[in-house]
Amino acid sequence: MDARETIKKAEKLIEKSQLGDDDKHFMIVALYFHGHVCPAMPAAFRAGRVALRKLGIERERDSVSKVYVETGHHQAAGCFADGVQVATGCTFGKDNIFKTNYGKWAFTLVDEKNRAVRVTVKPEVMEGNFSSAFIEERKKGILPSKVNPEFALKVFEATLARKEEDFFKVSEIFNYPIEEKKVESCFYAVRCQACGELVAENYIRYKRGKLLCIPCSGYDS
Ligand SMILES: [Zn+2]
Ligand SMILES: [Zn+2]
Known part of the structure; x- marks a missing residue:
């Protein structure tokens, strides 16, 4: 089977x-x-x-x-x-x-x-x-x-x-109190200026004049 x-x-x-x-x-x-x-x-x-x-x-x-x-x-x-x-x-x-x-x-x-x-x-x-x-x-x-x-x-x-x-x-x-501030969903996205992949705007990092995704930025998060 x-x-x-x-x-x-x-x-x-x-x-x-x-x-x-x-x-x-x-x-x-x-x-x-x-x-x-x-x-x-x-x-x-x-x-x-x-x-x-x-x-x-x-x-x-x-x-x-x-x-x-x-x-x-x-x-x-x-x-x-x-x-x-x-x-x-x-x-x-x-x-x-x-x-x-x-x-x-x-x-x-x-x-x-x-x-x-x-x-x-x-x-x-x-x-x-x-x-x-x-x-x-x-x-x-x-x-x-x-x-x-x-x-x-x-x-x-x-x-x-x-x-x-x-x-x-x-x-x-x-x-069960959940301490949480209301955060609105992000409906905007930006292309990473290194790899070209699309990233939710609230996850974009700014490094030496460029908008980068987290992996391309080298930052942890
Ligand atoms: Zn299972
Ligand atoms: Zn990238």
Whole structure:
């Protein structure tokens, strides 16, 4: 079975799961966006939907709500952050998801009134994933898309079937003040006078009479 076939099978599992129609739709989006079948992405997807429901808000279409996701670098199951993005609509492109790099499978969703909810995967669930055949293969250096499809689909299916209350620890709603001044988006761009590439005006550097992009300027940022 190649990776595409495995994804198709996972899609079928989503369709026949107990999830609501909107959850099913976006979970399939998440599956294709993510690109392989694993346990962390779908766990995070479900967690993201729990957070939206807890706050009583819709999936973010703009950049009003924000997510602080606690995964880090070189961390197993960092795939978690992809599930959170698709579920909540807070994405890298909209610049409203931020990594705290705590190395945890958790996140906080904050709405426009600074109402927040933090969701974590219960430790026993993550520990179960870590002792799965899927992770055993990953530890041997096998890429996620190359793991035995049977192992991948097994953990994926378990993630769909698990009851929310057995899956997540969900905080009460709390206040999460975001100290932030409103900065308007920059709709203007300038060509770098060294490389000729287009740069958002607010990222242009001025060096010895020239307007330069950051890499051409030699400055760090
Ligand atoms: Zn993954
Ligand atoms: Zn340049």
